[in-house]
Amino acid sequence: MGRRKSRDKTLSQNKNLSEAEVVMEESAETASLEEPLETLAIVGGDQTSADYYFDSYSHFGIHEEMLKDIVRTKTYQNVIYQNTFLFKDKVVLDVGAGTGILSLFCAKAGAKHVYAVECSQMADMAKEIVETNGFSNVITVLKGKVEEIVLPVTHVDVIISEWMGYFLLFENMLNTVLYARNKWLINGGIVLPDKASLYLTAIEDAEYKEDKIEFWNNVYGFDMSCIKKLSMTEPLVDTVDQNQIVTNCQLLKTMDISKMSPGDASFTAPFKLVAQRNDYIHALVAYFDVSFTKCHKLMGFSTGPRSKTTHWKQTVLYLEDVLAICEGEALVGSMTVEPNNKNPRDVDIMLKYSLNGQHYQVSRTQNYKMR
Structure with missing residues (x-):
């Protein structure tokens, strides 16, 4: 069972690059020198890809997509409103505040003060939103990188952030949260969310692979x-139908945000995916869950194929081989994940897999790059 062809979105067409931003990027070369320097900075200029990460979040369309992600936004709202004991009279740091929605939730839940840090131009809008909604006395919006700003206080009680990217780690904002935790979080303070887990499964995807890969x-x-070889190395962010799942789903890695070090985001994890029916495997699929364990009761959400769709969708890694697998046979291997050396916001993935089945035997290594 293949996915509908209307869902044709590669990573570069998704969260990092909207149509409006493509126009902005193209117009950068022809921008007049008479334009304000601030305008030139927004348009593009001599930005590196790391710099462009922040400007991509200056466009309201990205924030609209995230705010309309009910699973994402309502979970945060419920965590805050249903657990006001975590926020009442507490000093809160909102890392990567965007429009300031999480800061507004915290202020409404009784926070003593909220420092909302946002590096993109959206910080200016966040200030206006805070003023419009009457929270200027509770929320302070700070424009700049977390690693560079000066916080008016020495410690905070709570750090809250929606830092997760595609494949959990794409964009690598996690390290920024860990930096803030190490610098400002008081002993006994909490990070929300505090747990994140990455999972792997395998799918049949003949129709879509034919359309996206074999086309070349x-x-x-x-x-x-030659383009086919290139397209195989770039994971596809898309929604997978749960009926395509051929194997069990396996936990690859759980991260405890309250305790982990930045280096823990690089890892190698083994997997064993056991077929639940006779079928073909065309791709592996990664997704993640996040948990808020400090609440009255465990809260969180999943971005998996069997859960309600989020803007993160799932991450599809196509295999060079079409694997014929029988029920009970196992695809075994390991996945290595680490930030790209040149741009740490990109993710390098090395997949090793082997199958010794009745109809198919293979052992192979494939490399992918999320960019």
């Missing part, structure tokens, strides 16, 4: 398979 073998009678 014959393009109007010409062999463009």
Whole structure:
């Protein structure tokens, strides 16, 4: 069972680059020198990809998508409103505040003061939103990078952030949260969310793989398979139908945000995916869960194929092989995840897998790059 072809979004077409931002990027080269320097900075100029990360969040469309993600936003709202004991009379740091929605939730829940840190141009809008809603006396919006700002207090009681990217770790904002934790969080303070887990499963995806990958073998009678090799290395962010799942789902890694070190985001994890039916495997699929364990009762959400769809969707890694697998047979291997050396907001993934089945035997290593 393949996915609908209307869901044709690669990573670069998603969270990092909206249509409006493409226009902004293209217009950067022709921007007049008479334009204000601030305008030139927003448009693009000589930005690195790391700098562009922040400007991509200056566009309201990205925030609209995230705010309309009911699973994401309502979970945070419920965590805060149903656990006011965590926020009442507490000093809160909101890392990567965006429009300031989490800060507003915290202020409404009785926080003593909230420091909302946002590096993109959206910080200016957040200040206006805070004023419009009458919370200027409770919420202070600080524009800048967490690693560079000066916080008016020496310690905070709570750090809250929606730092998760595609594949959990894409964009690598986690290290910024850990930096803030180490610098400002008081002993006994809490980080929300405090647990994040990455999972892996395998799917049948013949129709979509044919459309996205095999297409390059014959393009109007010409062999463009060199692009096919490139397309195989870039994971696809898309929604997977739960009926496509062929194997069990396995936990790869759980991260305790309150205790982990930045280096823990790089890891190698083994997996064993056991087929639950006779079928073909065309791709592996990664997704994540987040948990808020300090609440009255455990709260959180999943971005998996069997859960309500979020803007994170799932991450699909196509295999070079089409694996014929029988019920009870196991695809075994390991996945290595680490930030890219040149741009730590990108993620390098190395997948090793092998199958010794009745109809198919293979052992292979594939490399992917989320960018």
